[in-house]
Amino acid sequence: MKKLIVLLLFFNLPVGASEIESGKWNFVLDEDYCYIASFPTKKDVPEGKSRGDTFILVYRMNKSPDAIVQIDAGYPYDEEKSVEVKIDKKTYSFYSQSDSAWTKTDNDVIYAMKKGVELTVKGTSSRGTTTIDTYTLKGFTAAFNTLSKGC
DSSP states (O other): OHHHHHHHHHHHHHHHHTTOOBTSOEEEEOSSEEEEEEBOSEEEOOTTOOOOOOEEEEEEETTOSOOEEEEEOSSOBOTTSOEEEEETTEEEEEEEETTEEEOSOHHHHHHHHHHOSEEEEEEEBTTSOEEEEEEEOTTHHHHHHHHHHHO
16 A cells, blocks of 8 residues: 555655745645655765655545655665664664655654654665765644644
8 A cells, every 4th residue: 555655645746845844844735645744954965976855754545544654765765775764762664665665663653753853864775875864853743733633
């Protein structure tokens, strides 16, 4: 199911991307899904390397009560390596497919995001380049509450 969601969000996110900001959590509502998303406050990319849009989102499909965390790197991940998501001092392992990553413990990660201050994502591209993105969690809880009530 997450593969289908990736395709839907990949093709629809650019429309709502103008509503996403770095350092803020914005709520976007569509007919079939809704999400909250943020761009990183800091992108640590090795010199001479480029990448596409990088963001993290939490979404719900078709009024499902289940919220799903997704990270998009702006490059294809090395699918043999896990993506490390650190929320304050606790690290979570995400798995990847193409340029997106998910966790099997969405509820645990969302709970930590509500309590946390900062989230970092460390990933490795299919070419072996390691990147680290930093997100603020300020405003996440309020945005998540909007997602829970407004979707």
